[in-house]
Amino acid sequence: xxxxxxxxxxxxxxxxxxxxxxxxxxxxxxxxxxxxxxxxxxxxxxxxxxxxxxxxxxxxxxxxxxxxxxxxxxxxxxxxxxxxxxxxxxxxxxxxxxxxxxxxxxxxxxxxxxxxxxxxxxxxxxxxxxxxxxxxxxxxxxxxxxxxxxxxxxxxxxxxxxxxxxxxxxxxxxxxxxxxxxx
Amino acid sequence: xxxxxxxxxxxxxxxxxxxxxxxxxxxxxxxxxxxxxxxxxxxxxxxxxxxxxxxxxxxxxxxxxxxxxxxxxxxxxxxxxxxxxxxxxxxxxxxxxxxxxxxxxxxxxxxxxxxxxxxxxxxxxxxxxxxxxxxxxxxxxxxxxxxxxxxxxxxxxxxxxxxxxxxxxxxxxxxxxxxxxxxxxxxxxxxxxxxxxxxxxxxxxxxxxxxxxxxxxxxxxxxxxxxxxxxxxxxxxxxxxxxxxxxxxxxxxxxxxxxxxxxxxxxxxxxxxxxxxxxxxxxxxxxxxxxxxxxxxxxxxxxxxxxxxxxxxxxxxxxxxxxxxxxxxxxxxxxxxxxxxxxxxxxxxxxxxxxxxxxxxxxxxxxxxxxxxxxxxxxxxxxxxxxxxxxxxxxxxxxxxxxxxxxxxxx
Amino acid sequence: xxxxxxxxxxxxxxxxxxxxxxxxxxxxxxxxxxxxxxxxxxxxxxxxxxxxxxxxxxxxxxxxxxxxxxxxxxxxxxxxxxxxxxxxxxxxxxxxxxxxxxxxxxxxxxxxxxxxxxxxxxxxxxxxxxxxxxxxxxxxxxxxxxxxxxxxxxxxxxxxxxxxxxxxxxxxxxxxxxxxxxxxxxxxxxxxxxxxxxxx
Numbered sequence: 001x002x003x004x005x006x007x008x009x010x011x012x013x014x015x016x017x018x019x020x021x022x023x024x025x026x027x028x029x030x031x032x033x034x035x036x037x038x039x040x041x042x043x044x045x046x047x048x049x050x051x052x053x054x055x056x057x058x059x060x061x062x063x064x065x066x067x068x069x070x071x072x073x074x075x076x077x078x079x080x081x082x083x084x085x086x087x088x089x090x091x092x093x094x095x096x097x098x099x100x101x102x103x104x105x106x107x108x109x110x111x112x113x114x115x116x117x118x119x120x121x122x123x124x125x126x127x128x129x130x131x132x133x134x135x136x137x138x139x140x141x142x143x144x145x146x147x148x149x150x151x152x153x154x155x156x157x158x159x160x161x162x163x164x165x166x167x168x169x170x171x172x173x174x175x176x177x178x179x180x181x182x183x
Numbered sequence: 184x185x186x187x188x189x190x191x192x193x194x195x196x197x198x199x200x201x202x203x204x205x206x207x208x209x210x211x212x213x214x215x216x217x218x219x220x221x222x223x224x225x226x227x228x229x230x231x232x233x234x235x236x237x238x239x240x241x242x243x244x245x246x247x248x249x250x251x252x253x254x255x256x257x258x259x260x261x262x263x264x265x266x267x268x269x270x271x272x273x274x275x276x277x278x279x280x281x282x283x284x285x286x287x288x289x290x291x292x293x294x295x296x297x298x299x300x301x302x303x304x305x306x307x308x309x310x311x312x313x314x315x316x317x318x319x320x321x322x323x324x325x326x327x328x329x330x331x332x333x334x335x336x337x338x339x340x341x342x343x344x345x346x347x348x349x350x351x352x353x354x355x356x357x358x359x360x361x362x363x364x365x366x367x368x369x370x371x372x373x374x375x376x377x378x379x380x381x382x383x384x385x386x387x388x389x390x391x392x393x394x395x396x397x398x399x400x401x402x403x404x405x406x407x408x409x410x411x412x413x414x415x416x417x418x419x420x421x422x423x424x425x426x427x428x429x430x431x432x433x434x435x436x437x438x439x440x441x442x443x444x445x446x447x448x449x450x451x452x453x454x455x456x457x458x459x460x461x462x463x464x465x466x467x468x469x470x471x472x473x474x475x476x477x478x479x480x481x482x483x484x485x486x487x488x489x490x491x492x493x494x495x496x497x498x499x500x501x502x503x504x505x506x507x508x509x510x511x512x513x514x515x516x517x518x519x520x521x522x523x524x525x526x527x528x529x530x531x532x533x534x535x536x537x538x539x540x541x542x543x544x545x546x547x548x549x550x551x552x553x554x555x556x557x558x559x560x561x562x563x564x565x566x567x568x569x570x571x572x573x574x575x576x577x578x579x580x581x582x583x584x585x586x587x588x589x590x591x592x593x594x
Numbered sequence: 595x596x597x598x599x600x601x602x603x604x605x606x607x608x609x610x611x612x613x614x615x616x617x618x619x620x621x622x623x624x625x626x627x628x629x630x631x632x633x634x635x636x637x638x639x640x641x642x643x644x645x646x647x648x649x650x651x652x653x654x655x656x657x658x659x660x661x662x663x664x665x666x667x668x669x670x671x672x673x674x675x676x677x678x679x680x681x682x683x684x685x686x687x688x689x690x691x692x693x694x695x696x697x698x699x700x701x702x703x704x705x706x707x708x709x710x711x712x713x714x715x716x717x718x719x720x721x722x723x724x725x726x727x728x729x730x731x732x733x734x735x736x737x738x739x740x741x742x743x744x745x746x747x748x749x750x751x752x753x754x755x756x757x758x759x760x761x762x763x764x765x766x767x768x769x770x771x772x773x774x775x776x777x778x779x780x781x782x783x784x785x786x787x788x789x790x791x792x793x794x
Contacts, residue, residue, distance in 0.1 A: 351731065
């Protein structure tokens with residue numbers, strides 16, 4: 001597996017994908033690791049993904065995530081999607097830069113139901129909302145957690161990590177004490 | 184009054200709403216503390232009699248904040264965290280992470296290191312499938328298999344203990360190669376284990392494959408079609424059980440896998456029994472690959488096991504102890520490793536599916552983002568797909584055969 | 595002059611009571627039924643400990659029931675997160691007395707290598723712990739060694755004295771996180787180098 005073979009293969013993907021997406025407004029380049037990479041605006045994500053699935057043969061979604069570039073930036077969150085075509089043995093990455101602190105993007109769960117949990121994780125850890133997702137609630141952090149942990153301005157030791165536990169503990173002890181007092 | 188007879192074929196329980204015995208839907212919690220959920224998974228199940236109407240998985244009971252930890256620690260110090268992702272196959276996780284970083288740093292790993300990596304990966308794959316076999320059997324009542332598979336796992340532990348120093352969570356892989364080379368003692372132990380392992384797999388099959396109870400509990404339970412599997416992002420034995428021949432080792436080879444001679448087992452029906460057969464056959468194929476790798480190690484004796492790029496790769500331990508510059512170099516790399524600006528996605532074929540590491544670096548020593556694409560998350564997503572409408576006792580078979588480990592699902 | 599005669603000493607210090615203590619402790623320590631709360635990687639080593647090579651059953655821990663109502667030793671093996679902490683606390687509360695808690699692995703003992711927003715930095719924030727086993731994961735030999743140490747500690751307990759002079763009320767859920775003293779035996783500060791069985 002030499003580098004030249006890789007580059008040739010990736011260039012083939014890049015050409016095929018750019019032909020496929022020639023009608024939509026996006027740029028198709030070769031990313032640092034050689035994967036074909038599509039840059040677009042966040043509004044076009046769903047259209048591009050639909051085209052990749054139906055005409056491009058990219059039947060599998062590998063990952064859905066977002067990168068937080070820093071707390072004070074205007075264009076803070078960058079959505080990253082990666083797709084896999086088993087029939088062509090090719091991969092493609094789609095990147096879209098969103099604006100604002102609480103961005104909202106269209107969901108792709110109608111095309112790939114298997115992205116439901118990944119999108120929920122993005123919402124939970126980074127705060128990116130997905131319009132049209134049926135079940136957008138927290139998945140990894142407990143229900144009622146107030147922050148988005150993977151954001152750059154959240155400290156890694158957390159902000160009052162035991163708050164929900166202490167609240168639950170308080171409630172059950174007071175309920176038990178009331179029951180004991182009432183006996 | 185019409186008497187309705189219950190159809191006792193597995194999975195075809197009819198809960199009839201005209202039946203006077205039909206009651207309310209009961210919400211049952213298959214809680215985070217449960218012997219059969221393979222870790223801390225909570226399932227909220229709505230039960231109508233014995234039929235599961237709705238299954239809602241609740242994750243996050245083992246969310247340890249690894250992606251955030253990487254941003255705090257730096258690239259080099261994250262290796263121990265990768266072990267604990269899918270903790271039944273630690274070396275495969277290590278190697279996946281190293282592959283992603285080597286793509287970022289554009290390093291070529293020497294051939295002997297690749298051979299040892301393949302050997303370690305296949306042994307870890309055998310260990311992971313042994314856990315699958317042991318735990319899913321004990322969940323369905325076949326307790327003997329648990330002891331048999333754990334006995335074999337103890338052999339693997341002895342080998343890894345002698346080679347890496349620890350039984351599990353070895354953290355033996357470094358960027359550009361491995362920590363140290365294999366020696367003859369370890370090679371002998373590995374060869375002894377691998378040569379008798381195919382016979383062990385035959386013994387396991389004798390106990391389960393033709394077993395009437397095992398067959399009835401797994402055949403036509405949790406049927407997955409190929410289109411469903413692709414749409415739900417399933418990879419690994421779950422996908423191969425449906426008939427799709429996709430294995431990263433064959434289709435996008437890494438670590439020199441294209442030079443090894445092995446087959447990919449593929450199922451037909453896509454049920455729990457097919458996934459079981461796929462994993463058992465994969466154990467045999469792993470054994471085959473590992474023996475080939477071991478033979479190649481004999482030929483490449485004495486070659487280097489660590490690449491040479493001084494910017495990213497640790498100097499050899501013996502030099503570190505002798506020379507001040509090497510000591511400073513080691514310190515600098517461990518605490519302050521800077522990878523070039525860019526992004527890289529490195530995927531390996533883990534025992535559960537495609538394990539991918541998406542690393543984004545901005546050129547500083549603080550990683551911009553590390554996303555771990557865990558196959559277990561997709562496997563857990565498929566539980567409602569397979570379990571809804573079936574009897575409650577099938578959920579144990581389905582969970583066992585989907586085979587996820589909460590360490591990587593929750594990260 | 596301060597001598598204590600046989601009639602002055604309380605009954606709980608008598609020959610009968612202390613030998614009864616010995617018998618009760620001997621019975622309890624040799625039939626510790628563990629409640630394996632395998633949360634993550636230490637859970638695999640816990641399973642290996644129940645397996646054929648490091649058989650825990652030979653120490654009396656034969657019945658690893660997965661329900662807390664029938665167990666006396668809670669083995670918390672693995673990383674505890676704040677989301678899981680509620681479930682673990684409920685499991686602990688459901689165990690009947692006498693009960694002991696073993697914190698297996700560094701993640702359970704101190705939070706381990708995870709100094710992050712979701713990990714409990716040691717289960718002693720929510721439970722009283724009797725024995726801590728470091729290691730990541732600890733070898734099964736180490737866990738068996740810690741069970742032997744726990745057995746030695748159980749031997750030092752005084753159940754008859756608790757019974758005669760009032761069992762501390764553990765069922766009122768206490769006031770703080772670790773409400774009761776972890777060592778119900780007479781707590782003695784041992785000098786360095788003291789062995790189990792030494793009198794300080």
